[in-house]
Amino acid sequence: MECECRCSERSRAHAILFNILTGDAEATDLSYSPSSRCHCDTRRTVRLKSRDTCLAASSVLVKTVRFVASVPAFQQLPAEDQCALLHHCWAPLFILGLAQERVSFEVEHEPVTSMLKKILLNREHERGENREQPTLSGVQNLKSCLRKLWSLDLSPKEYAYLKGTMIFNPDVPGLQEAPFVDSLQCEAQRALREVLFLLHSGDGGTFGRVLLAMSSLQSVTPDLITELFFRPIIGSAHLIHLITDMLFAR
Structure with missing residues (x-):
């Protein structure tokens, strides 16, 4: 009902x-x-209309992890720091990947689960009840972030530098090489500013608009991304474990 x-x-x-x-x-x-x-209506749970979107999202995630793993400075860090940094930044990096690949998607309301199914799947329901379910409001926020990035019309080179600034975050708890990560972040930000200034004919406002778009990515939770794009294909597996496996599969 x-x-x-x-x-x-x-x-x-x-x-x-x-x-x-x-x-x-x-x-x-x-x-x-x-x-x-x-x-x-905006608080109702939604799902992707097309399963093909899950496949496109999976491709973006694989490319994202491969990009991070290929950064020479990232490879110099201890394995523990690599894990911590990737666990902290994979979600906004994934959104950047969606924007760069121009992945568009539509959602529909999730059918209301029947009482019988709830009883039969009670154990799975209890394990998943604390996970944030994707809502129309959350998806609209994600799409707003994508539109901001698309409006910037960034080149692949700009996306690469932008990702670099997000990878190296010295504020991630438990880093063994926090000072080194801090220096890498400063270097990445300086390189991003220079390439934006060069490619946008000295328009100093572009850097500010990029920073604003970057800050909006933090409003999209990893849980929303996981449940919307990956839960239909990974089932009860932990996505963060799969991401870690991909990182060290190189």
């Missing part, structure tokens, strides 16, 4: 109660419609 939105019902009840208390009997109309827009 479909879940029904109760927003308008609650608003209508509040209006009726207010009119009764204020003595405005004529305004107590059962046909009352709320002036505020219902946002329940």
